[in-house]
Amino acid sequence: MELKHIQNYVQANKQRFLDELFELLRIPSVSADPKFKADVLRTAEAVKEKLVAAGADKVEVCPTKGFPIVYGEKIIDPKLPTVLVYGHYDVQPPDPLDLWTSGPFEPVIQKTALHPEGAIFARGSCDDKGQVYMHVKAFEYMMKNNCLPCNVKFMIEGEEEVGSSNLGIYCEQNKEKLKADVILISDTGIIANDVPAITVGLRGLSYVEVEVTGPNRDLHSGLYGGAVANPINILCEMIAKMKDENNHITIPGFYDDVEELSAEDRAEMNRAPFSLDEYKKALNLGDIHGEKSYTTIERTSIRPTLDVNGIWGGYTGEGAKTVIASKAYAKISMRLVPHQDNDKITKMFQNYFESVAPKSVKVKVTPHHGGDPVVTPTNSVAYKAASTAMEETFGKKPIPIRSGGSVPIVALFKTVLGVDSVLMGFGLDSDAIHSPNEHYGVFNYLKGIETIPLFFKYYAEMSAK
Numbered sequence: 001m002e003l004k005h006i007q008n009y010v011q012a013n014k015q016r017f018l019d020e021l022f023e024l025l026r027i028p029s030v031s032a033d034p035k036f037k038a039d040v041l042r043t044a045e046a047v048k049e050k051l052v053a054a055g056a057d058k059v060e061v062c063p064t065k066g067f068p069i070v071y072g073e074k075i076i077d078p079k080l081p082t083v084l085v086y087g088h089y090d091v092q093p094p095d096p097l098d099l100w101t102s103g104p105f106e107p108v109i110q111k112t113a114l115h116p117e118g119a120i121f122a123r124g125s126c127d128d129k130g131q132v133y134m135h136v137k138a139f140e141y142m143m144k145n146n147c148l149p150c151n152v153k154f155m156i157e158g159e160e161e162v163g164s165s166n167l168g169i170y171c172e173q174n175k176e177k178l179k180a181d182v183i184l185i186s187d188t189g190i191i192a193n194d195v196p197a198i199t200v201g202l203r204g205l206s207y208v209e210v211e212v213t214g215p216n217r218d219l220h221s222g223l224y225g226g227a228v229a230n231p232i233n234i235l236c237e238m239i240a241k242m243k244d245e246n247n248h249i250t251i252p253g254f255y256d257d258v259e260e261l262s263a264e265d266r267a268e269m270n271r272a273p274f275s276l277d278e279y280k281k282a283l284n285l286g287d288i289h290g291e292k293s294y295t296t297i298e299r300t301s302i303r304p305t306l307d308v309n310g311i312w313g314g315y316t317g318e319g320a321k322t323v324i325a326s327k328a329y330a331k332i333s334m335r336l337v338p339h340q341d342n343d344k345i346t347k348m349f350q351n352y353f354e355s356v357a358p359k360s361v362k363v364k365v366t367p368h369h370g371g372d373p374v375v376t377p378t379n380s381v382a383y384k385a386a387s388t389a390m391e392e393t394f395g396k397k398p399i400p401i402r403s404g405g406s407v408p409i410v411a412l413f414k415t416v417l418g419v420d421s422v423l424m425g426f427g428l429d430s431d432a433i434h435s436p437n438e439h440y441g442v443f444n445y446l447k448g449i450e451t452i453p454l455f456f457k458y459y460a461e462m463s464a465k
Helices: 003-012 014-025 034-054 129-144 167-173 231-240 263-269 276-283 342-355 381-394 409-416 442-464
Strands: 057-062 069-074 082-088 108-110 119-121 151-157 182-185 197-202 204-213 307-313 327-336 362-371 399-403 421-423 439-441
Touching (some): 003 014, 003 129, 003 442, 014 034, 014 119, 014 129, 034 057, 034 129, 082 129, 119 442, 129 151, 129 442, 167 409, 182 381, 182 409, 197 381, 197 421, 204 231, 204 342, 231 327, 327 342, 342 362, 362 409, 381 421, 409 421, 439 442
Parallel strands (some): 082 151, 182 421, 197 399
Antiparallel strands (some): 057 069, 069 151, 108 119, 119 439, 204 362, 307 327
């Protein structure tokens, strides 16, 4: 299995690889919105068809209490190591639609400053359909050229964007079926197209929804204003109390379990290529904002956060309606770092939120999904194989990085299946995942297809030694 041979195959099939991915991207598999249920199920069937076409055996759409998991495998020799490929076929809602330059489910290729060869604009292009499909096409290459060096299993789920609530149950019930030596995931990214990276740390997540209730109905703001608590005002005041003047989270005990890195480790982390000016320019910011005494790289990787993801209440239609709303709501997420526990943090948040509420309102906290932070080893055979593969295709050794995002299933896999994951993603932070105009570079898509077979090659060789 030589790189040049892989590259020739990829170039010869480039248009087909893009066309097939576009077919998947056109299906609006939004797991969070019930109106897309049929589309999510249709995507699962489409993924099954693609795995069968690529050469997988025992491909099935496995039902859960929510959306199904697509499973497939190719066992060439039980004595050889097994790689379990994980990914997800569901996507985030595309809203707000008016901010897209093209239809979110009408994939097009457009050139950008960071993707001069073109990028695929569509919801799910990077997160995670494009990155999942790299594995399908890499597997196709190995099957058609009779060079699959070890066993492979696929587990592609449809609920990652809503918390993977049924994945743990599936894993518990199918431990033998899912037995593997390593889990390979491409749901992360690299630093730049000329600076490869492998993610070795992920933040955890605690996600809650809060409700503040004042009067038993909406009131006339002239007749009652100044005499009755306004839930929207109160909610804003409560949220403001969650951080101090240094952007330090004020929830008692919040930082008790936070891992504090040494000065040496922080210095090493900040050696990664990063331009603050370019960062601000890309986001059209006058200045950055965050926890005092930490750099931007540190704030987005080794420090916990608390952010309001949505807030609403009262009248938001056209024109004016002078009311004091009965209720106000917010969705709040907290990104967690080793060794914070998401259940513990959720309870801390609930206790604090209730404690800062005045008697003039009632509050309710509803926990949604969460996950624990994780750090993966850099001395494992799998990491070394991924590093060697990326060094060969990119021409330089990848940098181990900690990501600000969360992939809660990595901790779940370690707990339930007892297997470490290697996070070999190919996206860029600027690819606007979860945002309007999500995109994924054609370069990155094809580079993934080139690199994945080499991971299998080196993982098999290194495991044998």
